[in-house]
Amino acid sequence: MKNKLVLGVIGADCHAVGNKILYHAFTEAGFQVENIGVLSSQEDFINAAIETNADAIIVSSLYGHGEIDCRGLREKCDEAGLKGILLYAGGNLVVGKQEWSDVEKRFLDMGFNRAYPPGTSPQTTINDLKKDLGW
Amino acid sequence: MKNKLVLGVIGADCHAVGNKILYHAFTEAGFQVENIGVLSSQEDFINAAIETNADAIIVSSLYGHGEIDCRGLREKCDEAGLKGILLYAGGNLVVGKQEWSDVEKRFLDMGFNRAYPPGTSPQTTINDLKKDLGW
């Protein structure tokens, strides 16, 4: 069963509470979660994914710089041999209250498989993960 | 000096506080005010204006029915021989938060000389009165 996740908060972002909650929720839902925590670089995510042979990378960004921090992650994954790995992003991805459809489009264009608006419940992601990983 | 006013609150409207304040303010400013108080009909205004030989009628309406209550007042004044008497209206003239320019137009079209938006200070009206009455 494909159930290995890498979880973390990208960039210079220190918001730790949601990360702890997500870890708790994904683990309870039956996933094997490698939690690299806050203040994680793209490289940290990729290294953890390679080491754990992960099926998906779940990127949180709360502090607003998500748009800058996530750029090029898909390409770096490809280069690192993680072709086709699921990439999700969620949290408060951009600076300010922006039209969600625009934001989503920007993240999908960057190569993310899914992006989630503020306040998305962990359960939504769990359901999507199960679908995308073919449970 | 033209300084005789009739003051009152029109229709089925019982809002008394603003009326007491206006009476106080107009009197202090040197006007001779006949205050007919709340719940006053168009006829009450006209009769008081005739009796006191008034120069202006100041209509308050707070409760939202001002639009209905004020209709035809100008015509009735004309019929009663009060041709050209100054007619002012103020308070919360219509139901709800409406675009003020629309509301003002409706009242000017009804024959009022001036109409004032919610929260207008008595001082504004005093200044206008002095101008319109040629002090």
Add this chain to the structure above:
Amino acid sequence: MELKNKKWSDEQFYKVREEVLNQWPTGKEIDFQEAADYLKKVPEHKNFSLKLKKAKEEGITLAQPRAGVALVDAHIELLTYLQDEGGADLLPSTIDSYTRQNRYNECEVGIKESEKAGRSLLNGFPGVNHGVKGCRKVFEAVNLPLQARHGTPDARLLTEIIHASGWTSNEGGGISYNIPYAKSVSLEKTILDWQYCDRVAGIYEEMGIKINREPFGPLTGTLVPPCISNSVAIIEGLLAAEQGVKNITLGYGQCGNLIQDVAAIRALVEQAEEYFKAYGYNDIELTTVFHQWMGGFPADESKAFGVISWGSATAALAGATKVIVKTPHEAVGIPTKEANAMGIKATKQTLNLLRGQRLPMSKELEAEIALIKAETKCILDKVFEVGNGDLAVGTVKAFEQGILDIPFAPSKFNAGVILPARDNNGAVRILNAGNIPFTKDILDFHRSLLEERGRYEGRDVAFQMVVDDIFAVGKGVLVGRPENK
């Protein structure tokens, strides 16, 4: 009929009733027995009394908006929105001002014009014109208890119609829906007319149907000292109880000083209970309603949210059973349904944050409760005295003599001598008590507090303070200070 605080006989009641039901064609739709059957089928969660009782037991504060528009369907849409989107706990139907003056012909005009204009030209729901049919349609469309809220000196026909339509609560009273709302209607008449309304509730009660009655607490909503509104509330509570009303909600309008507001609600409950007992009404279910600030509001919507939330917090800390909600449009006009829901949401958020929290007893709170009770007792003792023991008669005489005197009221039957003003902490005190029969101690105490403020502001204790206080909240502060303070 002679005014007396005495339960009406059936003979008296049914004689008057014939006339009442003939005041407007919709009156003829009413059949008491059929109405009782209909009311008996009202589910528990839509009964006002039961919902209040449950809230009181659980120690929570319910939120109720004001709302009403001219047409039945639009009114249903409005109430449903406040229920579903706003999260209201109790629903109102605010009645329009023509109905309040029994001008049903003008209501007809308002209804027609509203149909034409596609927006409400009436400032409320014309319940009498829509009749039992329209009112039941509203009741059946919503899922919460429904109450008529108005300001009608003679609400007899309206009362018959709304209760027959499943609305299990009615706001108003012979004093509170006269003095602040009318200019030249005598108190004898409104007290009699409200005895009728109370008696309707009492008769239903006797048939096993719970109907809630709520005297209108805030009166003119403008710097009303707690002892005045508490006195009126207790009088109207006693008058209602005499007609057989069992479920009573007494009300109070926020003054703005936390200790005074909490003290007012506590004093009201304790003292009302004492009076109910003393006069032999032993099975009254007493609850309270706290009105968010009823005076002039700030026009800025964010500031209005501040006022709304602070009112909600005070209601919760006071332990009121329900709170009446204002909206961010208050200063300007009747709110849109969206603005109305916003007021409810800010209110409920605050109530929920404060659930279970109470202002703890302190020296200051104790003293304020004692003061309000003492003042109220001065007034009520005298009311009974001038009425030779009859509360209804005493009330009429008390107003004649200025023993009861409501600030800024339009009625010519009100003395209108009393002048309130805030002390340095924002509590409402009395600058000129007129004929209100306080003891010298009490009068001196008020005076000294106002003089303290005068010293702080460097000005005399005088009418200008009152004027400044009237505008203060609208300008963003509680106490109307001179420019430089």
Add this chain to the structure above:
Amino acid sequence: MELKNKKWSDEQFYKVREEVLNQWPTGKEIDFQEAADYLKKVPEHKNFSLKLKKAKEEGITLAQPRAGVALVDAHIELLTYLQDEGGADLLPSTIDSYTRQNRYNECEVGIKESEKAGRSLLNGFPGVNHGVKGCRKVFEAVNLPLQARHGTPDARLLTEIIHASGWTSNEGGGISYNIPYAKSVSLEKTILDWQYCDRVAGIYEEMGIKINREPFGPLTGTLVPPCISNSVAIIEGLLAAEQGVKNITLGYGQCGNLIQDVAAIRALVEQAEEYFKAYGYNDIELTTVFHQWMGGFPADESKAFGVISWGSATAALAGATKVIVKTPHEAVGIPTKEANAMGIKATKQTLNLLRGQRLPMSKELEAEIALIKAETKCILDKVFEVGNGDLAVGTVKAFEQGILDIPFAPSKFNAGVILPARDNNGAVRILNAGNIPFTKDILDFHRSLLEERGRYEGRDVAFQMVVDDIFAVGKGVLVGRPENK
């Protein structure tokens, strides 16, 4: 350099300073003497310390927003709007997250991209990159005192730049800007780096220039028990005082229970004053800052107004010198200037309604103050003990041993064992104290309160309560109850 709670010698300071000013080209713009001359010309009403002092004397609570964008002109526009339209009493410049991590190259990218995009891609104002020139431009454009608010473990260069630019206050501290904000920066390093920042303020103070310092009170903003944040605040206050800081504002983040929140502020002031005296700092001007709810917010803007206003009311009732304002956009993203001004207006309306009002002393309040002080003393005694009397050393050891433990903090130097949860009244209590050195009485008391809640909710006292409490305010309630409660 060896860590010790000892005022840095000039030699130590100026040696480190050379290195600091070389961290980024704008560091070279700074000339201490020229800066002091500039600061001496700051008018009284733009000096942070003086404005706070005046507010304290008058017993009023000032309102301060958070705000910062990438570009100087846009930042000026933003601050001016908050000053003129919002009515802010004090202004901030919130620094962006790359600056906080000293990643000035990434700031350059953010600035460039913001210029291109016509909107800020940074979540704050990159003060170091804009340098003294940019920061002075901001300072000169506004008419209120200006403070840097950030979350920077190593803020030495930033501190030099902002003070040299006339900004007379700096937020932060060696613990409070490390443990909640960083993952792997050692406490030794951040305490040393913040001694440097404090010393900068101290040197200006010695030159007769009043600079305010404010440790960051709320820490992770999430269910932090008052004794934890008060302990950190007092430690950082003492560390600052040792470096010559005279004007200190200690902070606290609202927990939501009125009595606990007021008690926390009162305990903080009283206890901090005792410690300052006991350690020989006799001329500290102590003020307080109350943070409106710092945890997860409701997304609905009306509900957010409820949270904002209740925070303001608590700040006023507690008598805090200033309150940090949230906005109706809090749950979603950095606010527009309009949303930010809305938050200030709701706050100021509430503060003004409550001006002069305080929560009176009661049995309950007294007990809560005593509890918080006792808990804080347990912690601080042990910190001094493990440091062999040296507070700086003791702090590092205390974190190593879990004597100090901050809930939900990201730092690997934090034990992270402590688990807080709310009691039945919404006060934050401790479910798992880990190694925090409470007496058995205190531990039992917390346990019993949580068990009372467990009984009420019909469930065990366990981690699920914590999770539910984290989401509660965002969902509109204070205590995270199971569905059916």
